[in-house]
């Protein structure tokens with residue numbers, strides 16, 4: 001397999017480290033003045049250049065090129081470090097060697113003179129993982145370092161470093177890299193790699209990486225294997241399960257126009273489209289922040305990572321909303337992001353936030369006390385046939401007894417599905433924990449696989465099998481179906497449902513299990529039963545709910 005792009009594009013000189021000039025410039029000055037500290041602590045989020053910068057520093061210290069141009073990146077030492085075969089550069093991954101033995105070994109050998117270069121450089125990655133005794137051993141070395149030794153401790157969690165160690169190091173904080181700079185770097189890589197890409201696509205990738213360059217490059221890598229001629233914004237959205245900025249602007253338009261019904265409908269259609277509401281809400285907050293900046297400063301120059309069309313929309317919205325409204329909205333939707341962690345009605349926190357922002361916090365108090373009855377009493381406008389005239393007092397738990405279209409579709413399997421409510425429960429439970437599933441997949445398999453799993457439209461769980469359908473996203477389906485990934489995903493899902501399962505990936509909107517998979521129960525991703533908030537919106541606010549998936553919102 002070809003080398004991963006992010007490895008191939010590891011920064012080789014200070015100039016190539018993007019967005020961390022406050023670090024690289026200080027290091028350069030120290031090198032120039034011969035004031036390089038004995039120990040550095042590089043802290044900061046994952047994938048922002050800590051290890052890369054540590055290696056560049058190691059090069060610079062041992063470089064044999066012209067003094068004013070170190071690291072030169074072409075002398076034998078620089079090349080040896082780039083190729084990972086320089087004996088005087090010792091990299092220790094504390095995450096896998098957190099034992100005191102490794103640090104003792106370091107301490108025993110640190111006294112020997114460097115074999116090739118002038119300095120011996122120790123890079124201890126994820127240093128916060130060291131055990132207490134290992135830290136103590138390290139401290140001894142840091143207290144009396146041999147003159148030829150230099151240390152770089154790197155960590156994503158600086159608060160876990162003991163103060164005694166911390167105080168012996170000069171600390172540099174790597175920052176999340178701004179969207180414009182990530183996008184610029186992606187453009188550079190794309191050009192060098194002969195990959196066509198829309199600007200908007202690169203910006204969307206950069207934004208989703210949240211300051212982490214490694215994730216951004218990995219995602220670009222994934223997009224290049226998509227096979228199309230040029231990477232488009234639409235493809236990026238599809239892979240990320242994210243939503244077009246049009247939806248975000250549209251949602252904020254609804255806010256600015258006090259149009260609750262319009263906003264609720266938009267949320268509903270996003271949910272049907274399988275979008276991640278958490279990500280959507282994050283984007284809404286980012287967008288509102290833009291509106292806020294325009295209102296506060298009257299200067300849209302601060303929004304230079306936004307497209308001109310988006311900035312125009314923001315300016316209009318900034319005039320319609322009052323400043324307190326915008327501030328409240330930023331705060332309230334910000335809270336909603338944390339609350340959107342699945343649950344019985346995954347979209348509820350977002351919907352409540354919307355209503356509160358438009359109507360004021362009191363609005364949801366009324367809503368919370370009077371959900372089902374008034375709504376269920378009258379048929380929804382979108383309901384074509386009154387198959388069940390008035391299931392008025394149906395509690396959500398009884399939803400199986402309501403003649404919903406879902407069951408019409410599965411009439412054939414009704415006989416089997418009726419006596420096993422347990423598996424029906426498994427689907428609801430799994431959906432409620434879907435964000436945790438996504439996190440586990442991200443951890444065990446990676447970002448791409450997590451993004452692919454976001455494309456899941458429907459889940460079916462049988463006795464010993466799970467079917468996942470991916471809509472028309474063949475790319476995502478294939479990625480999860482791949483041997484090793486499938487095994488990992490099966491393992492993760494098995495943990496969540498509490499039994500061994502085989503996982504089958506399918507195209508199409510509806511996941512189906514073969515009879516061999518045992519008792520079969522289906523559930524659709526959004527068919528959680530009546531949604532009190534939506535019903536409230538329909539009956540009280542005159543919202544119209546489209547029947548996109550066979551009228552599942554029918555009452």
Ligand SMILES: Nc1ncnc2c1ncn2[C@@H]1O[C@H](COP(=O)(O)OP(=O)(O)OP(=O)(O)O)[C@@H](O)[C@H]1O
Pocket residue numbers: 005006007008009010011016017018019020044045046047048049050051052053125154155156177185213214215217
């Ligand atoms: N500031 C940056 N400029 C350019 N590329 C970067 C930058 N940061 C990270 N990268 C890219 O990401 C890859 C990983 O970076 P690096 O290993 O330096 O990150 P890190 O901060 O050490 O991350 P971790 O905390 O996960 O160890 C690099 O090979 C490079 O392709």
Ligand SMILES: [Mg+2]
Pocket residue numbers: 050051052125154
């Ligand atoms: Mg690192």
Ligand SMILES: [Zn+2]
Pocket residue numbers: 059062063064065071072073074075076077078079
């Ligand atoms: Zn050199």
